[in-house]
Amino acid sequence: MKDLLISFLNMTAWRMETPQLFGRFHICAAVLVTAMAFCAAAVFARRIRSAAAGRAPLVKILFVCGCGLAVLEVYKQLFLYYVVNGGAYDWWFFPFQLCSVPMYLCILLPFIGSRLRSTFITFMGSYTFISAAAALIYPEDYLRSYTTLTVHGFLWHGILLFISLMIIFSGAADTGIRGILKAAALFAVLCIAAVLINTAAESLMQPGLPHDHAAMFYLNPYHLSPQPLVSSVQKTAGIPAGLVLYSLVIAAAGSAVIHLASRAASGSRKAPASTR
Secondary structure: OHHHHHHHHHHOOOEOOOOOOOOHHHHHHHHHHHHHHHHHHHHHHHHHHHOOOOOOHHHHHHHHHHHHHHHHHHHHHHHHHHHHOOOOOOHHHOOOOOOOHHHHHHHHHHHOOHHHHHHHHHHHHHHHHHHHHHHHHOOHHHOOOEHHHHHHHHHHHHHHHHHHHHHHHHOOOOOOHHHHHHHHHHHHHHHHHHHHHHHHHOOOOOOOOOOOOOOHHHOOOOOOOOOHHHHHHHHHHOHHHHHHHHHHHHHHHHHHHHHHHHHHHHOOOOOOOOOO
């Protein structure tokens, strides 16, 4: 079974010239993915808004998206482990980035209460939009020499953009102060979990791999952040100060996105769409 799996992974290990950041491939792929996500989100949001209350089409759609993301993530992890790293695990790619969290949240939606569900949806309408947009604008981490990994990166973040835009367009997010604060609190909890994972992975990193540390949410307490602005602050004020600044900026941006974009999409302040 293992040999069959490795054979399949090797069959899909098509090589390509690593695309240049802001090159033709990057720009064309990002524009195409963004356009598809925007159009699909608009269509599904219209159906969600017109659906009868209580049928919860949004939750069903998000659950399907979560399952699709899980399949993509399993493939990526296996490909990296067996093909790229030769049977060694690189904790840099552990699936707990800001761009990975929606996979878990979408899968959990049908099995949790309405209040927590509303918080998850609000979080994905704001923080997921930021992470997806940032990754499509600056996709350096997934512009690779393997076709499947590069396509995986654009497809993954296109799905995330679709998820966030669908939530915004459908008016399903809680744009009130309480809803925004709950989404920010969820982000804070996830940041703490990310730091704990990074700390635990420090002693698990294997030599000879492309990365020497884990960077969940880019919040590693032992290493400078790859984010230029954050690393500049860390060099001056120390790593903890840079991590706090980075987290506060993301939280502020997430709050602004869900507050402004959702209101603009709905045209007026309304109650969130039913997610029961």
